[in-house]
Amino acid sequence: MTAVPHPQxxxxxxxxxxxxGDLEGRITFQEAGGEPLQTPQLSFVDGEQAEVIxxxxxxxxxxxxQFEGSLDGEAAxxxxxxxxxxxxxxxxxxxxxxxxxxxxxxxxxxYLLSSVNARAGGWTGGTFWxxxxxxxxxxxxxxxxxxxxxxxxxxxxxxGDDILWDExxxxxxxxxxxxxxxxxxxxxxxxxxxxxxxxxxxxxxxxSDGTLVWGAADLTTEYLRRxxxxxxxxDFWSCxxxxxxxxxxxxxxxxxxxxxxFLYSFYTNSSVIELDQSGNTLHYWGQNPSWSFEPSSxxxxxxxxxxxxxxxxxxxxxxxTTGALETVxxxxxxxxxxxxLEEIWSxxxxxxxxxxxxxxxxxxxxxxxLHNYGSSAHLREVNPAGEIVWEVDWSGNRLxxxxxxxxxxxxxx
Amino acid sequence: xxxLTLLSLLAGTMTLGCGEKDDTGTEEAxxxxxTDTDADTDADTDADSxxxxxTGSALMGRSxxxxxxxGYVGTEEFYIISDDGDGDDLxxxxxxxxxxxxxxxxxxxxxxxxxxxxxxxxxxxxGVGCNLGKTEGSDIATLEGSVVPYGYVPEYYGHAQVxxxxxxxxxxxxxxxxxxxxxxxxxxxxVGYISY
Numbered sequence: 001m002t003a004v005p006h007p008q009x010x011x012x013x014x015x016x017x018x019x020x021g022d023l024e025g026r027i028t029f030q031e032a033g034g035e036p037l038q039t040p041q042l043s044f045v046d047g048e049q050a051e052v053i054x055x056x057x058x059x060x061x062x063x064x065x066q067f068e069g070s071l072d073g074e075a076a077x078x079x080x081x082x083x084x085x086x087x088x089x090x091x092x093x094x095x096x097x098x099x100x101x102x103x104x105x106x107x108x109x110x111y112l113l114s115s116v117n118a119r120a121g122g123w124t125g126g127t128f129w130x131x132x133x134x135x136x137x138x139x140x141x142x143x144x145x146x147x148x149x150x151x152x153x154x155x156x157x158x159x160g161d162d163i164l165w166d167e168x169x170x171x172x173x174x175x176x177x178x179x180x181x182x183x184x185x186x187x188x189x190x191x192x193x194x195x196x197x198x199x200x201x202x203x204x205x206x207x208s209d210g211t212l213v214w215g216a217a218d219l220t221t222e223y224l225r226r227x228x229x230x231x232x233x234x235d236f237w238s239c240x241x242x243x244x245x246x247x248x249x250x251x252x253x254x255x256x257x258x259x260x261x262f263l264y265s266f267y268t269n270s271s272v273i274e275l276d277q278s279g280n281t282l283h284y285w286g287q288n289p290s291w292s293f294e295p296s297s298x299x300x301x302x303x304x305x306x307x308x309x310x311x312x313x314x315x316x317x318x319x320x321t322t323g324a325l326e327t328v329x330x331x332x333x334x335x336x337x338x339x340x341l342e343e344i345w346s347x348x349x350x351x352x353x354x355x356x357x358x359x360x361x362x363x364x365x366x367x368x369x370l371h372n373y374g375s376s377a378h379l380r381e382v383n384p385a386g387e388i389v390w391e392v393d394w395s396g397n398r399l400x401x402x403x404x405x406x407x408x409x410x411x412x413x
Numbered sequence: 414x415x416x417l418t419l420l421s422l423l424a425g426t427m428t429l430g431c432g433e434k435d436d437t438g439t440e441e442a443x444x445x446x447x448t449d450t451d452a453d454t455d456a457d458t459d460a461d462s463x464x465x466x467x468t469g470s471a472l473m474g475r476s477x478x479x480x481x482x483x484g485y486v487g488t489e490e491f492y493i494i495s496d497d498g499d500g501d502d503l504x505x506x507x508x509x510x511x512x513x514x515x516x517x518x519x520x521x522x523x524x525x526x527x528x529x530x531x532x533x534x535x536x537x538x539x540g541v542g543c544n545l546g547k548t549e550g551s552d553i554a555t556l557e558g559s560v561v562p563y564g565y566v567p568e569y570y571g572h573a574q575v576x577x578x579x580x581x582x583x584x585x586x587x588x589x590x591x592x593x594x595x596x597x598x599x600x601x602x603x604v605g606y607i608s609y
Contacts, residue, residue: 174587357572
């Protein structure tokens, strides 16, 4: 058996051997003092060339591993082997773990998938890294996006089998996103598909049938554009038809499967709209005098990450509009009777953290909230009482992309 | 005084750049007169017009600084750097940039000027490098006295400071830029990647 770091992603260990006899079982592995990890159930027949990837160990870390299972129907355990993962990629900025309360985390929120610009400077050019952190704030997976193109909206595919990542050229080549693509990838770097997404500059979603939808900007306006698998790109909404603004650009797109509608957030006029698949506007919040905010100080300002929660509330990250300029989380009830967005929960006021650009918030399964501070390169998980239970910071104003927790990394291999 | 658009000065690099690699097909699928599958007329299999087969990729760009108080007074370096920008200079040329006229056709710009290139000095020329720039549309021999339009947008789409350039028909965002409180302006415009 040989075990070597993966040639492209050094934190992965590739174990390979020629199988003698029929083998079933798992490889268990762990770093010194670390939590035991294991592969899914494996099965190899006599003579088969076996290859298994170990994932979940940080870069530059020694680990031990062994096979446990059965050989030709008899219980069998291999000798314990040891190896070391590859070096941390050069240029990948290291985060600091500032707070950690493991008992307050949901079991499934084990790893964090996101991206970060290696270069500080807020919304600026540089090298974007896609990464996965463990809860100790250590990189256990990282991949550079080529040619200084931008990856800021990573997500899990609808079927849960792949990572979808953007390779946007809008801000790297200043080509109005003509060269932008969305990739479907396994964590070993295998590209399953690459889809041209012209105009993509920030956000995209995948629907249940595999259709990709993204905000497509040119120099004057923005379109909502979609492409079904194997189909042509088509526009089904235009900003110029909806807003009376000089220019128009979005920062979030969310597909609400239950109603088959989109929440579409625009920083350019501090508004969020809900659209159907025909491009009809169902709701318009923000700079719409027909809807108010309760209290008025909770109105949107450079809001990001707007999405519906299971109970129909809207959760997002936004700048404050009164007092010190800060980036905060707000949760609203959508009151159709009074035509008001009623804030029922918030976090971040008085914390003194402000991000010039980007950001988002996610409600986690255990009721906690993950606040991504965007270009402040800061992440906080807080419980409903607003107590910080996890906090990671990259220092400086590096741009942090969309972030999402993962439970089982083997789903993506 | 000649007015060159960025397309004629550099932009061949924008279409040929961005990581074009050698083709490896076995069938002659192009319309030219040679025996390879690329679109040029030489005998090799790469996309440029020289006779060798490309083995590397270089970053081509231009970085500059200027004072922009009531005009544009600065310098710029045109560069081609091997190994996608991580290696050695293959070509580096410096020159002065001075405004010779104000432009009013960049509607979103805080300022825009026609800037004239002068005092062209070759700092590094490995032979490969600056010839490469020439074949990609950036002939340093023609830089002296040419004019390029530059502009500045302080918050391009609300996000960032940007250097604007003009392609002969329209203004476009060229690269991120920085304008300091003392009217000191800087940028590093990575035009694209070229094979060599």
